[in-house]
Amino acid sequence: MALFADVASLAEYLSGEPSRLKKRAAIAAALRSAHSAAPASNDAGLLALYIAGTPFAESDPRKLNAGGALLSSAIKAITGATDAALTTAYRRHGDMGAAAFDLWPLQATVTLTLSEVATTFAAMPFAKTTAVRGELVQRLLRRSSPLEAKYLLKLMLGDMRIGVKQSLVEEAIAAAASVEDGTQVLVKAVRHAVMLEADLSRATAMAFSGTLDQAMMRLFHPLGFMLASPVESPEEAVARFSSKPIDEAEEVRVEAFLEDKYDGMRAQIHCGESSRVAMYSRNKEEITESFPDLLEAFASVPASTGGLILDGEILGWDFATGRALPFAVMGQRIGRKRVQAELLRKIPAVFMVFDLLYSAGELQLDKPLKARRNALEAIVEQLGTLATSPIPIEDRTPPAQADLFSQLEPTAAEEEKFARLMLSPSRLVESAEEIDRAYAAARARANEGVMLKAANSHYQPGRRGLAWIKLKRELATLDVVITGAEFGHGRRAGILSDYTFAVCGPAFHQTGELLNVGKAYSGLTDAEIAELSAWAMAHTLEDQGHFRTVEPIRILEVAFNNIMRSERHASGFAMRFPRILRIRDDKPLEEIDTLDRVEEIYQSQVDKPVE
Numbered sequence: 001m002a003l004f005a006d007v008a009s010l011a012e013y014l015s016g017e018p019s020r021l022k023k024r025a026a027i028a029a030a031l032r033s034a035h036s037a038a039p040a041s042n043d044a045g046l047l048a049l050y051i052a053g054t055p056f057a058e059s060d061p062r063k064l065n066a067g068g069a070l071l072s073s074a075i076k077a078i079t080g081a082t083d084a085a086l087t088t089a090y091r092r093h094g095d096m097g098a099a100a101f102d103l104w105p106l107q108a109t110v111t112l113t114l115s116e117v118a119t120t121f122a123a124m125p126f127a128k129t130t131a132v133r134g135e136l137v138q139r140l141l142r143r144s145s146p147l148e149a150k151y152l153l154k155l156m157l158g159d160m161r162i163g164v165k166q167s168l169v170e171e172a173i174a175a176a177a178s179v180e181d182g183t184q185v186l187v188k189a190v191r192h193a194v195m196l197e198a199d200l201s202r203a204t205a206m207a208f209s210g211t212l213d214q215a216m217m218r219l220f221h222p223l224g225f226m227l228a229s230p231v232e233s234p235e236e237a238v239a240r241f242s243s244k245p246i247d248e249a250e251e252v253r254v255e256a257f258l259e260d261k262y263d264g265m266r267a268q269i270h271c272g273e274s275s276r277v278a279m280y281s282r283n284k285e286e287i288t289e290s291f292p293d294l295l296e297a298f299a300s301v302p303a304s305t306g307g308l309i310l311d312g313e314i315l316g317w318d319f320a321t322g323r324a325l326p327f328a329v330m331g332q333r334i335g336r337k338r339v340q341a342e343l344l345r346k347i348p349a350v351f352m353v354f355d356l357l358y359s360a361g362e363l364q365l366d367k368p369l370k371a372r373r374n375a376l377e378a379i380v381e382q383l384g385t386l387a388t389s390p391i392p393i394e395d396r397t398p399p400a401q402a403d404l405f406s407q408l409e410p411t412a413a414e415e416e417k418f419a420r421l422m423l424s425p426s427r428l429v430e431s432a433e434e435i436d437r438a439y440a441a442a443r444a445r446a447n448e449g450v451m452l453k454a455a456n457s458h459y460q461p462g463r464r465g466l467a468w469i470k471l472k473r474e475l476a477t478l479d480v481v482i483t484g485a486e487f488g489h490g491r492r493a494g495i496l497s498d499y500t501f502a503v504c505g506p507a508f509h510q511t512g513e514l515l516n517v518g519k520a521y522s523g524l525t526d527a528e529i530a531e532l533s534a535w536a537m538a539h540t541l542e543d544q545g546h547f548r549t550v551e552p553i554r555i556l557e558v559a560f561n562n563i564m565r566s567e568r569h570a571s572g573f574a575m576r577f578p579r580i581l582r583i584r585d586d587k588p589l590e591e592i593d594t595l596d597r598v599e600e601i602y603q604s605q606v607d608k609p610v611e
């Protein structure tokens with residue numbers, strides 16, 4: 001039986017080992033020994049999951065629901081530490097697991113097995129009350145040595161910080177299951193199985209039993225989303241696609257699909273296998289319950305499609321003008337667990353589909369975009385009444401904001417026409433000039449800009465490559481994570497309304513390094529501030545009176561006039577006139593902007609001063 005102590009000591013070693021090769025070898029050795037000690041169990045699979053920093057497989061929607069407050073209470077109960085002692089230890093490391101390590105009582109023997117940890121994790125999502133969940137956590141922690149406690153806590157918080165990504169674990173699985181002078185398991189085969197099954201632990205078992213080729217695609221777990229790289233001009237887009245210098249762009253011809261860039265919520269819809277429908281956001285959360293209108297529409301997708309995975313953008317739609325509603329209006333539908341009928345009527349959601357990831361029992365990712373687009377058009381046509389295609393996109397001036405709601409009251413006859421699936425209009429473009437014209441037209445339709453997608457490109461889940469390019473309004477923004485909150489003044493006294501935020505530092509992937517880059521209080525609505533304030537209270541890591549350090553999980557998109565060098569923040573930069581544009585709960589921490597990006601913006605200003 002493999003022990004959790006094995007995971008803990010491996011994790012400790014990995015956290016101090018800079019070499020990727022050595023890390024991979026160490027993980028592979030641990031997987032091999034877990035497997036050979038108990039080949040019938042899947043201890044090796046659990047080890048793979050835990051070292052990758054995940055308590056459950058990706059295909060498993062369960063959540064531990066063990067946040068900072070629950071875990072710090074457990075630490076205090078077990079160690080007898082006071083609030084002040086825990087705060088001091090936390091301040092020393094900026095990490096709850098490491099803080100617990102300093103305070104933890106020694107344990108004579110280590111007996112906690114991986115399967116016992118898995119059993120407790122499996123019970124936690126079903127705990128009826130926080131007290132029951134706390135009791136389960138404490139029972140596990142009481143049997144832990146300081147090192148086990150450190151990594152159990154980090155695993156439960158989803159914050160391992162040992163410089164290990166899933167891709168490295170996949171490589172280690174392939175190495176572990178390969179036999180010297182015998183069967184070679186290819187990393188590619190492991191990655192493919194993990195993508196289909198969304199389960200590192202199952203893929204580990206398959207690698208050891210030589211059955212990776214039996215991995216089956218299952219619907220109802222999110223695939224990674226393909227992302228786009230930004231460019232500043234049509235010429236730069238053409239230059240990027242053709243790998244030619246920008247001053248030759250006028251002459252160059254490319255083959256790219258162009259679509260409007262809509263400002264909504266990226267989502268993947270899984271449907272058509274049965275009446276089950278699931279929608280996932282970009283950070284792989286299931287969001288189905290926030291969109292009951294889409295759920296109802298997509299439940300009618302017939303089984304004759306063989307199951308579909310569609311990639312697109314959820315938009316609030318103004319059926320009167322045939323245009324998307326501004327993000328600020330549509331944003332009211334995000335994150336709601338129960339959506340009132342009135343909101344559904346005022347802000348109807350549509351799914352603007354632009355890619356096909358799975359159909360007729362087959363993944364479509366490796367087909368070129370041209371072929372995926374043809375297949376998508378055929379499917380949309382087959383779905384008939386569910387879809388309209390193409391959407392009307394005449395160039396009308398956008399309605400004044402104040403009129404939006406009154407225009408949205410549909411008549412019964414209009415309601416019947418409401419089509420919830422729309423096919424994103426797309427056309428092939430060749431030159432910078434064509435892109436320039438399309439960009440102006442997209443902006444006139446009140447969309448953000450345009451997306452360009454190389455016609456022969458494959459769909460690369462989770463990748464931000466050069467196959468997709470976005471050209472949007474030139475407003476400097478950064479996606480940042482809130483690291484602290486401060487009480488406001490006057491009307492906002494007693495409310496945590498002033499937020500300090502950070503970008504990823506160079507050592508983010510090794511140590512979780514975040515570097516503060518600014519502080520802002522303007523831009524959010526009172527309701528948003530009230531929600532963030534309550535959230536910050538509940539997720540305080542360190543209470544310094546007027547200021548609180550909070551768990552770095554809430555992402556903001558912040559606009560600013562320019563970036564200055566500054567001693568005030570750890571990044572060495574500060575934003576001038578920052579304004580919070582929106583809360584980006586759809587974005588995972590790994591995708592926020594980096595110090596490199598801040599430096600790049602700073603440099604571009606130095607080259608071309610901003611007013």
Ligand SMILES: Nc1ncnc2c1ncn2[C@@H]1O[C@H](COP(=O)(O)OP(=O)(O)OP(=O)(O)O)[C@@H](O)[C@H]1O
Pocket residue numbers: 226227228229259260261262263264265266282313354424451470472
């Ligand atoms: N036609 C479209 N094709 C692809 N993505 C689109 C389209 N229209 C809008 N989008 C949105 O643009 C995003 C791609 O831009 P990017 O990968 O840079 O995400 P981002 O960092 O959130 O960018 P942004 O802040 O510009 O939305 C997608 O995630 C999707 O939500």
